[in-house]
Amino acid sequence: MIGLPSENLLGTVFGVYLARAKDEEIRKRKVASGGAVTALLTYALEKGIVDGVVTAKRTKGFEGQAIVAHNKEELLETAGNKWSIVPFAARMKAKIEEEDLKRVALVCLPCQAQFFAQMRDFPLLETDFGERIKYIVSLFCMGTFAFEAFLNYLRMKYGIKAEQIKDIHLKKDFLEIVYNDTKLDLPIEEVYSYLQAGCLVCTDYTGTWSDISAGFVESEPGWTLLIARNPKAEELIKNAEKEGYLELREGSHLIGEVLKKAREKLARAQQNMMYLL
Numbered sequence: 001m002i003g004l005p006s007e008n009l010l011g012t013v014f015g016v017y018l019a020r021a022k023d024e025e026i027r028k029r030k031v032a033s034g035g036a037v038t039a040l041l042t043y044a045l046e047k048g049i050v051d052g053v054v055t056a057k058r059t060k061g062f063e064g065q066a067i068v069a070h071n072k073e074e075l076l077e078t079a080g081n082k083w084s085i086v087p088f089a090a091r092m093k094a095k096i097e098e099e100d101l102k103r104v105a106l107v108c109l110p111c112q113a114q115f116f117a118q119m120r121d122f123p124l125l126e127t128d129f130g131e132r133i134k135y136i137v138s139l140f141c142m143g144t145f146a147f148e149a150f151l152n153y154l155r156m157k158y159g160i161k162a163e164q165i166k167d168i169h170l171k172k173d174f175l176e177i178v179y180n181d182t183k184l185d186l187p188i189e190e191v192y193s194y195l196q197a198g199c200l201v202c203t204d205y206t207g208t209w210s211d212i213s214a215g216f217v218e219s220e221p222g223w224t225l226l227i228a229r230n231p232k233a234e235e236l237i238k239n240a241e242k243e244g245y246l247e248l249r250e251g252s253h254l255i256g257e258v259l260k261k262a263r264e265k266l267a268r269a270q271q272n273m274m275y276l277l
């Protein structure tokens with residue numbers, strides 16, 4: 001385990017890796033990061049370590065829906081950022097029961113990771129399905145949109161309709177909206193006022209309750225930063241490398257970059273909390 005002064009803000013850090021998919025097809029479908037989450041979960045599915053991956057798939061604009069992926073193709077369809085929060089729990093429970101899934105991996109946001117990890121580690125109800133959750137993978141998150149309000153704003157101010165939006169990327173100080181064959185760069189401050197109210201006071205950037213956190217660091221485009229939080233997560237990552245699914249590099253020198261984002265998120269939450277008190 002890496003002893004970090006930042007442990008509370010980043011949670012338990014067992015190992016940090018820069019990773020990318022060995023599979024060209026996966027890499028091609030990923031723009032900013034290395035497709036490591038897709039490759040890792042493809043490995044888990046193909047080797048029978050899990051029998052389903054619950055994740056979100058973007059439908060139109062910022063909207064998404066929770067689906068269960070059973071193979072690489074279905075995982076690839078979920079690639080890319082989702083900028084709205086997808087209602088997971090009810091859909092997931094129904095799917096798990098319908099398909100009788102016994103071992104699932106979840107790809108979710110830090111707030112959802114906390115919910116599912118608490119259900120798994122400290123079950124409260126007999127109807128909980130925590131024992132079926134094998135891995136929780138959390139994506140780094142600065143916030144999701146109150147998408148109806150934001151889409152309305154984009155339509156009114158820039159004439160962009162939801163169905164024209166092809167992709168959205170967070171760049172250094174702006175949000176890049178790709179629509180039709182063009183791009184719009186929106187300054188971050190302009191975008192922040194359309195985040196969900198809960199996101200404005202959320203302090204978890206990486207998903208400290210997860211088994212594996214995954215995200216993009218600006219200094220390493222084309223790679224995914226993976227934080228393994230326990231031995232089981234570490235083993236999954238290392239075995240995926242051994243089996244030829246992942247290319248791995250040591251990533252602990254980049255933890256400062258992640259910490260900087262985590263501190264920014266904490267500072268934002270503290271500032272917003274002050275307004276609420």
Ligand code: SF4
Binds near residue numbers: 109110196200
């Ligand atoms: S900012 Fe926090 S509350 Fe908002 S979606 Fe991300 S993890 Fe969830």
